[in-house]
Amino acid sequence: MPETDATVAAAAARDLRGAFLAAVDHVAAVVARDDVAAGWDTPSALPDWSVGGLVAHLASQPVIAVDLLRAEPWPEAIALDEHYARSAWVRAGLDDDVNVSIRAGGDAQATAGRNAVLARVSEARAVLPELLAAQPADRAVLIPWAGWALRRDDFLTGRMMEVVVHGEDVAASLGFDSPHLPDEVLAPVLALLTRLAVRKHGQGAVVSALSRAERAPRTISAF
Template sequence: MGEIRNAYVTAAASAAALLRDPAVAAAWDKPSALTEFSVGGLAGHLAQQLVRVDGALASEGAGEPIRLLEHYTRSPWVQEGLDHESNVNIRRGGEQAAARGAEALAAATEELLDRQRAALAAEPADRVIDLPNWSLLLDDFLLTRLIELVVHADDLAASVGVPTPELPPQVVEPVVEMLARLAVHRHGATAVIRTLSRAERAPAAISAF
């Protein structure tokens, strides 16, 4: 498999292990570190990243793929607030996934991961997948899921008081690079450069989303 596919599988395996942590089940119905997400709902959202990949692999990939930056600029959840329909649906989906309980969610996630290890290795390098309104190269889509897995694993770990899972450079580096690109697109290069190099002139925030 290519680098992004290997990175995705590594991050997904780490997320699946986190879902098995007893601290997650113990705090299932408590509020998480993310606004309007319970711990269970956040765990469900983390697991949904593998579900999204499963659905993508089932698509025919007939469209012309767009660039990854354009994918993010088109996505309403990036541009809108917590109360926008897209973000409400994201939270609702996480809570629905959590309704099965911690054990069942962890088991289903592990089953998906086992199936995807083989499926991803068999996909061609130029594989295109269809999303509801546009298409992406499979590896670009996997990078979007990689970002979600890394970011939300940190959210979930912080929510239940366990250490954030340690991931190798081949997982973390493409996530940091893409988040930096998105931050530059959103706030401008000067704001990002100042934040990274000049604390006295840094803006209040350079969040990618």
């Protein structure tokens, strides 16, 4: 059956390779700020994170993407929402090993300083267009620390979620407005966070929080 315009448009909408490049540009814009460099060693808005450690964690997302997309494809993948249902850090407390390890990784990368962290983002951005162009939609990307794989756009959505959330964390830490995100980045991230919030809090809580201030619950945080 020949493809209709709607079919082609729907396929294009699901292709997040261009959106991911926009997300990496967002990372670079945040990391390059003068106030980020000036506040590198100060506490962030997140408990037990320095600004530098938090920014280094944000900046690691495109680097991780390059490393994992260069690896061999995996034979099978799980659904994105199942990935978060299985991930230990989602349910872990602040002082649990998995979250301590994540913070330690950010702190270790931050010791190189802001300019080195920004350079790694720039290096990843330079190779990503060609690397992403070679990634088919059914490509399963292994996440080695998890032990399972995600399909290409699910993997990219997960990385973009980290970019969007931690970009706002950095902005809140230093008191600036995060750079505007294009819809192609924000829409899949908000869709993911909404689904995870519904799973955690229930449909009614999320709908009420979004539509009825008088009966909104205290939180509908996805994590």
